[in-house]
Amino acid sequence: MKATATRPFDARTDATLAKLDAAGQYKHLQMLQGPMDASVTIRKADGSSHRALCFCSNNYLGLANHPEVIDAGIEGLKKYGAGTASVRFICGTFEPHERLEQTIADYMGTESSYTFVSCWTANEALYPTFAEPGDLILSDELNHACIIDGIRLAHSIKKCARKVYKHSDLADLRSKLESAHDLGLDKDGPNPGQIWVITDGVFSMEGDIADLRGLRKLCDEFGAMLVVDDSHGHGVMGKTGRGTHEHFGMLPGGSDGQVDFFTGTLGKALGGGAGGFIAGPKRGSELIVQRGRPTLFSNALPVTVACSATKAIEILMREPQRVQTLRDNTAYARQQITAAGFEVIDSPTAICPIIVGDTARAIAMSKRLLELGVFVIGFGFPVVPEGAARLRVQLSAAHTRAHIDELVGALKKL
Numbered sequence: 001m002k003a004t005a006t007r008p009f010d011a012r013t014d015a016t017l018a019k020l021d022a023a024g025q026y027k028h029l030q031m032l033q034g035p036m037d038a039s040v041t042i043r044k045a046d047g048s049s050h051r052a053l054c055f056c057s058n059n060y061l062g063l064a065n066h067p068e069v070i071d072a073g074i075e076g077l078k079k080y081g082a083g084t085a086s087v088r089f090i091c092g093t094f095e096p097h098e099r100l101e102q103t104i105a106d107y108m109g110t111e112s113s114y115t116f117v118s119c120w121t122a123n124e125a126l127y128p129t130f131a132e133p134g135d136l137i138l139s140d141e142l143n144h145a146c147i148i149d150g151i152r153l154a155h156s157i158k159k160c161a162r163k164v165y166k167h168s169d170l171a172d173l174r175s176k177l178e179s180a181h182d183l184g185l186d187k188d189g190p191n192p193g194q195i196w197v198i199t200d201g202v203f204s205m206e207g208d209i210a211d212l213r214g215l216r217k218l219c220d221e222f223g224a225m226l227v228v229d230d231s232h233g234h235g236v237m238g239k240t241g242r243g244t245h246e247h248f249g250m251l252p253g254g255s256d257g258q259v260d261f262f263t264g265t266l267g268k269a270l271g272g273g274a275g276g277f278i279a280g281p282k283r284g285s286e287l288i289v290q291r292g293r294p295t296l297f298s299n300a301l302p303v304t305v306a307c308s309a310t311k312a313i314e315i316l317m318r319e320p321q322r323v324q325t326l327r328d329n330t331a332y333a334r335q336q337i338t339a340a341g342f343e344v345i346d347s348p349t350a351i352c353p354i355i356v357g358d359t360a361r362a363i364a365m366s367k368r369l370l371e372l373g374v375f376v377i378g379f380g381f382p383v384v385p386e387g388a389a390r391l392r393v394q395l396s397a398a399h400t401r402a403h404i405d406e407l408v409g410a411l412k413k414l
């Protein structure tokens with residue numbers, strides 16, 4: 001059927017796209033002609049290729065193109081085929097899924113884990129499944145979009161209350177916890193609702209981290225459950241790269257308490273393919289199997305990805321020195337970028353946002369950097385607030401000092 005611009009959707013979509021283009025905010029997808037690594041091959045408009053250093057991937061440990069990770073995926077594909085062509089509770093689960101979930105639990109220091117096709121799906125499964133009417137969900141204002149949407153879903157399906165607390169502001173969170181009874185939550189009554197406090201471990205646009213110890217203390221005071229999405233913390237935070245909880249000494253056996261549930265991704269440091277998980281007590285995983293809509297009505301993570309991700313976590317546990325290399329690279333890059341006269345948000349993570357203000361400016365700078373052989377993405381509204389556009393530089397253990405020097409050289413030319 002021929003597309004016409006007379007129906008409401010067609011007309012308004014054309015107008016939106018034209019507006020984005022006119023404002024210099026139109027996103028163009030780059031076509032890669034080879035694997036993700038410290039540098040990538042990008043297809044140019046004329047069909048030729050050019051090589052660029054990659055500083056915008058979440059390939060923090062350089063495992064996305066690791067030979068063992070690739071081989072594990074190939075072996076999985078050969079042995080199990082593409083998939084079960086159904087959901088897990090109907091058609092069964094491949095053994096690599098069981099192995100991956102045990103590996104994730106061991107890595108995170110939790111009793112169990114359950115995997116999904118993405119961390120987005122894990123967050124969409126967790127809140128609507130775990131929350132019940134009468135519960136209250138408190139969420140950091142800079143939480144990732146999939147946490148926000150998962151909470152919206154819980155609010156709409158389970159009719160639980162939700163509130164947003166100011167970014168990393170424990171005093172604001174306390175006041176919201178104190179006023180929980182105003183929302184109908186009576187923790188001492190006959191049907192006490194559950195309070196949930198939800199935060200990113202590492203905030204993806206700022207690169208800063210949540211004060212998990214402070215959050216744990218507050219949660220304990222108010223009987224709240226603490227849920228942490230540590231998608232950018234895996235492979236990055238803590239001595240052995242287990243995440244932000246390791247950074248704060250909150251692995252099992254630590255004296256500062258633990259996180260109740262985690263969500264995380266396998267699509268960044270832990271192999272870089274795709275996939276997400278919920279990790280925590282076994283009763284949570286069991287409830288997800290019984291009641292989670294994405295687990296009851298959607299297929300499992302492809303088995304080849306499950307095999308690659310298991311291998312990636314094994315490599316991380318075997319070679320914790322990768323985490324130190326990443327840390328050294330990040331410290332060096334921060335120091336060099338700052339010395340070149342740019343304003344970089346300080347943090348202990350591998351995300352170095354260079355604040356440039358205007359969205360169109362961030363996009364133009366990113367375009368110029370690519371011409372100079374450096375791939376860094378500019379983020380603007382609506383991904384970050386209006387006026388706070390930035391170039392988000394992300395480091396990897398795969399980078400060398402020479403790569404970082406080249407990045408800084410290109411930044412100086414802007």
Ligand SMILES: Cc1ncc(COP(=O)(O)O)c(C=O)c1O
Binds near residue numbers: 118232264265274
């Ligand atoms: C904090 C956070 N959570 C979840 C996700 C989504 O992960 P996935 O790609 O596995 O859906 C991202 C991805 O950008 C993220 O930054």
